[in-house]
Amino acid sequence: MTKDNRSRGPDSDTPGTDLKTERDEFLKKFSRGTQLTEDFVKEHERMQHRLQDLESENAGLRAKVEADQAVRELLKKIERLENEKSELVSQYRQAEQATTQFTARVQEVESEFANLANLFVASNQLHSSLSPRGVTRRIKEVLAQLVGAERYAMYLVNPEGEELIPIASEGVPGNQLLPVRIAGTRIGDVLRKGSASVADSDPSQGTFADPPAVIPLSVDDRVVGTIAIFSTLAQKNKFDQVDFELFKLLGQHAAQALVAASLFAQAEQKLPGLEAFLDLSV
């Protein structure tokens, strides 16, 4: 063994005190570095989690904002649709009202047409015969079929102008079918005044003493007779506007048709010669 070896101490592998301290220092520092690194890694992980949480939260908030926006848009859309609906409902109501008015007008026109048809047919029928019997039959048909008269009589004034003589009737018993004095009777009054007398009461309940309708019959401006309606059919419980028009038509045309037919019968159905029309100054 050498002197150098002896001066180095008991074990050459055992570090000296300084080295040991240095090593410990180093190990301590290394260990702290490791600790710091670990802490740093942990912190990093924590930060990453936090970032993820924040991103997730952010995404949630974003979604919420978007959802709120969608809700707002939906609300706006609902409002717009509500307005459209109100407008459509209003338009529908207007259309419905127009349809109701149109339907009422169509019914009115149809009814008007039916009334005009009745008047046309009555007028046409009254002048479609040139025999007194034929004209009388048609007058009776107008009364029965168009007016709905059940019991009625037609009178013409006698030449003395004092009495009305029954010339045609329906549903009137013989004992009621008598000449009627012009003075002091309702039927006579109509002849004198020249205007119809129509009661407001139910005409189906009329009586011989109090006929619900009496119509004057005129030829030109002369009143020559009357038609008295004593009662109507059960279902005819009031006179309508068209009945009043029919009364006017009968008043103006029935007697004229009857007079024309009588004159034609008296002339033995001979048409007047051409000379009868030459002085018409047309």
Place this chain on the structure above:
Amino acid sequence: MAEYSCLIVEDSPMMRQLLVFALARVKNLRVTEADDGVDGLRKLASAKYDIIVTDINMPIMDGLKLVKRVRTDPVHKDTPIVIITTEGSQEDRQRALQLGANAYITKPIQAPQVIATVKELLKIE
């Protein structure tokens, strides 16, 4: 659009004219007139009709006999028949319905009622 034909059987010229006027308001309806039941049967034998409107009281052949005859006619046994009666003749009306008439109208006739009855039986809107 389908065309329909109607036969009116009525002895009174005035009533016939009224019915023709009323039914002229029904679109695509062709109307033929007959004076009484016999004339009606003659016309039914020569053509096919979609509906018949007939009065009950007629000379020569009345509406009841006509309804009975029409229901035995193979061509018209199912043809709708409308009868025209007076309010008082309830028996005639019942008899006509029993014999096969489909509907009735009472006098004095109202054009809107005639139109509505015919349209209903022909199933026209």
